[in-house]
Amino acid sequence: MTPKERFLCALDLGVPDRVPTFELEFQLSEELCGKRFLTEADLKNDSPREQERKLAENAQTLIEVYDRLEHDAICVQYLNEAHQIETVRLLHRYAGDRFAILAHGDGTFAIPDGDGFEKMCVAMYEDPESLHVQARQMRDEAIRHDRALLDAGYDGFILCSDYCFNQGPFMSPRMFAEFVAPYLTDIIAAIRGAGGYAIKHTDGNIMPIIDQLVAANPHALHSLDPMAGVDIAEVKRLYGDKVALCGNVHCAAMQTGTEAEVIASAEYCLTHAKPGGGYVFATSNIPFKGLPLERYLLVLDVWKRMRDY
DSSP, rough: OOOHHHHHHTTTTOOOBBBOOOOOOOOOOOHHSOOOOOOGGGGTTTTTTHHHHHHHHHHHHHHHHHHHOOOOOOOOOOOHHHHHHHHHHHHHHHHHTEEEEEEEEEOOOOOOOOHHHHOOOOOOOHOHHHHHHHHHHHHHHHHHHHHHHHTTTTOOEEOOOOOOOOSSSOHHHHHHHHHTTTHHHHHHHHHHHHOOEEEOOOOOGGGGGGHHHTTTOOOOEEEEGGTTTHHHHHHHHTTTSEEESOBBBHHHHHHHSSSHHHHHHHHHHHHHHHHOOOOEBBBBBBBOSSOOOOHHHHHHHHHHHOOOO
């Protein structure tokens, strides 16, 4: 199977030739190969010709990095919509249809900052319609954006609005059902209707709202955060026939734990989520800047040992 075929097979709850892997973001490219990914700020003062050159170079860097890691999907980051569209065209030029190509595509409320948190809490009780107006606008813009990227050649989206702390969701399940779930459902339905794939990401303890997340009908859930007590074995038992699973390798252990703890976390994920398909191996967040590259490569070594069906 090609990486893309393998990845999409797992998202469709199938059993591919081996467990696919990806990361929604990889911040260690400089440590891996001495190159960093392009950001919109890098293009700010460039001529169109220089932007074109940098975008082509960045597409080649993306392919180089994710080839070396043996990832099955590439998630395009840090660029505006026009440059995301140009990037997918360049990726297809240089790599054909080998990788699944993803971008961010959410448009639902996420955990606000301190000032925004207070304003949202007040609005929920005193002016809920204002939140619904905002939610509809965000939804409509996400659907427009996602359709533009799908038309350009993207395969799907990571929906990255974070909803949960380690203790639980940032709003009650009842309020989540009012202010978030319907709009998330609409965005996912639009992605599916246009032939795309939707992976719903959120860190934290999702268990109080997991029924609503699954009911929104994404192809997969990510990151299944073990630091918040989310047990991938239990999620697989309860929902593995309804939604694919991505992640759960313990990021905190990768940073501060022993090698044995890191290996044990990766083995646990593969032991419990691999059977029957519908699993994409990944960390419980991202390989973040400051994480020793060797720790992420150790995780990949476990995957290589256990990935084949």
